[in-house]
Amino acid sequence: MVLKYRTEAVIFLLLIFVFGICSDFKLADYYINNVIYNEYFNPELGRKNETEYSKVFFGKRIFIDVNGGIRSILGQRYMNQVTKLNNGHLIWQMEYISDEELEANALNIKMVNEYCQEKGVPFVYIAAPDKISPWDSELPAGVEDYSNSNIDRFLEYIENLSIPFIDIRKELHNDGINQYLMFSRTDHHWNGYCGFYVWSKIRCWMDENGIDYEDTCADESNYTVKVYNNKLLGSYGQRTGKYFTCPDDFVVYYPNYDTSLTVGNITGRYEDILLNMSLLDSKEPEFIYDAFYPNYSPTINNSVNNDTRILIIGDSFSREVNPYFILTCKEYIWSSSYQSELISRNSLDGLAPDAMIIIHSPANNLGMEKSFRYFSNE
Template identity: 30%
Template sequence: MSKIKKMLKNHTKEKITALVFLVIIFGMFIGMMFNFTAVGASFITSYRTDVPTGAPYLERIKGAISAAENAVNEGAFQRQKYIELYGLSQLMMNKKVITDYNYGSLYKTTYGQITFAGIERYVDDSCGATYDLVNNLIANDIDFLYIQLPFKIPPARYGGDAQLPANVKDYANDNADKFVASLNQASVKTYDLRDDFWQSGMTQNELFFNTDHHWSIQGAFLATGLIANYLNENYDMQIPEGLYTEENFNFETYENSYIGSMGRRVGRIYGGIDDFTLIKPNFDTDYTVRHIEGNEPQEFKGSFEEAVLETDYITDPDPTTNRYAVYHGDYRELHFINHLAQNDKKILIIKDSFSLPVYSFLSLGIKEVRAIDMRLFDENAVEYATAYNPDLVILMYNADSFAPPMFDFHLSE
C-alpha cells in the first residue's frame, strides 16, 4: 500500500497535467456544442464541394468522414485564439513553412504572401472529360473556349519558383501547361491568360491578396479586360471598346479590412491583414440577376451595385468575412441580364471561384451571362447549354482546378 501511495505521489505532476488536458478538451467540446449549427453547415458545404454527385458508396463514406473532421476542426471552441498564438510562435522563429491539417503545409512567400503549393495532378482524365464536353457542344452547333486562368504562384518563367522556400515545388502551372497543350493538340480552342496577366506590369501584391489564394479584385478586373479584348478579336462579341478602363470605374479601398482563407489559417499576427478594393462602374446600369442555390431561385433588380453586389460582405465589420464574395459568389447557377447592353450576345461560363469577379465585370459588356459551378451543378451541362443556346460556352478555371469534381459535366445523365 505504501508503494502505491508513493507512486501516486510521485506522479502528481502528470495527473495534474492530464486533468488540465481533459478539462480543456471537455470545455472545447461543450463550446463546439453551442456552435453546432455552424459546424453542421460547414459539414454540408464541405461534403457537397468535395464529393461528386453519384460517387460510389465507399467514396461517399470517406468524403463524409473527411467533411466531419474538417467541420469539427473549423468549429473548435476559441479556435482562432489558438491559431494566433501558434502564428506568433512561428513568426518569432521566422518560419516560412506552417503545418496545416488541410493543406499539409502553408508557405510565406518572398512577397510576404500566404499560399499553398499545388500538387502534381494527372490531367489526362480532365482532358478526356473536356473533349467529350466540346464534341457534344459542337454536335449542337455551340462554340467553345477554354480560358486558362493563373494561380497565385506565377510560372517559373516569371520567377514563381523563387517565391517559395527552398525545395518546395508548386505544380499548378505545370499541370496547366500539360492541360492546355493537350487541348491545343486536339484542336480545342484555348486562351492561356497567364502570359498577358503576368506581363501586365502590376506587382504580385497588387494582383493577389496576401492572405487569400484568390486574385485581388484589381487582378480580376485586369483579367476581365484581357478576356474582353480576346472575345472581341476572336468571337466578335461586340463588347464596347475601352469599357474596362479605370476612368469608367470607382475604386473604393477599405484599408486593413480583410483576412482571407489562408490568413485565417495562420492568424493575423503571422499573416497580416489585407486592404480590400471594391470596384464599381461609374456609368448607368440596369440589371436583373438571378441566383439558384438548391431549388430556390432569388431575383434582384436594379443597378450593378443593387443587383450584382452583395454588399453585406462589405458592411460586415468582421475582417474574416469573405469580402471576395461581394461580386455574387459561389452559387450553383447565376443569371446576369444587362438591360443596357449594346449587343444581344449570350455566354455561358463554367466556372471555379476565380471566375467570381470576372463574370460580374464581364456582364457589364454583354447582354446576358450565365455561370454554373460543376461542384454544385448536377444537371447535364450540354443539355443545359443547348436549351440556353449561348453564342459561346467558356470553361474558365485557374491553374489549380484539376480535381475530378470540376470536370464532371454529367453528360451521361
C-alpha cells in the same frame, strides 16, 4: 515539482473542457436553428463532423492567431498544411498529376469545343494561374510544388487538340506584371485588380470573335476602385491566423454609371444584386471573397443595348470576372465547373448561348473527375 505539473495539466484540461462545452452550444445552434458561422473551412479538407465542429469551436480564431504569430516569430514556414513563400504569400502545395489524367481532362474540354464549333458558338478556355509564378517560384529551400508543371503539360494537350485558350500566366509575364501583386497573400485566388485585367483579355477575345457587348461599361475609367484595407483573411489565412502573414486588402470595382439588373423577380442596382455588403462592412478580417454572390444566374441587364447571352462555366476564380459580363451583356448565365455533369448537349441547346467561356484554375481542378464530366450523362 510533480504537483506543479499536475496542476498545470488539470488547468489545461479544464480550459479545453470549457471551450469544448461552449463549442457544443454553437454546434447545437448550427444544427437546430441553422445559424451559420462565417469562419471559412473547406469541407473537403476533413470529415463532415470534424469540419462542422471546427467551424464553431469556441475561441478557435484566437488559438490559431496566437499559434501563427509564434510560428512567424520563430521563422517557421509551414503550418496546418499551408506553406509560406519567401515573399510572405501562403500556398497549398500541389502534387504531381499524371499525363494520363491530364490528357483525359483535355479530351473532355475538347468535347465542349467541338459542340461549340458545330453550333457556330465562340468558345475559349481561360487558364487561371496558380499562386506560384513559373518565373519566380519564391519557394523555400527544399519545398516542391507541381502546380506549374501540371498546368504546362495540360495546356500542351489543350494546344495540340486545337482548343482556343488564354494562359493568364503568360499574359501577365508578357505585360511585365508581377504575378504576386495580382493574388491575395492569404488565399489562392487572384484579387480584384487581376479580375479586371483578365476581363480586359477576354474583352479582346470577344472583339476578335464579333461578340457584342456594352463598350462604355467595359472601360476601366468608368469604375471607382474601392480598397477595403486588411479585410480579407483567405482560406489559407483561416488555417494559419492573421499573424502568420498579413491580412489582405480587398478590392471592389464600383460602376460610375446607372445599373439595373434582374435576377428572378428581383430588380436592383449592381450593389444590391451582386454584392454582400454585410461582409464588406465586417470589422474583423474574414473570408470575404464570398462578398461576390456566386449564383446570381441568370442575370438580365436592363441597361444595355445588345442581346448577347453569355454562358460562363467557372470555379471560384470566375467570381472576380463575372461582374463585367453581367454589366456588359444582356443575359449572363453561370454554371459551376464542379458540377460539369450538368452540361450536356440538351442543356446547351436549351440555353442557346451566343458565346461560351470556361474560367478555370487548372491547378485546383486538374485530376478532379467532377470538374471534367461534360456530356457524361449522354
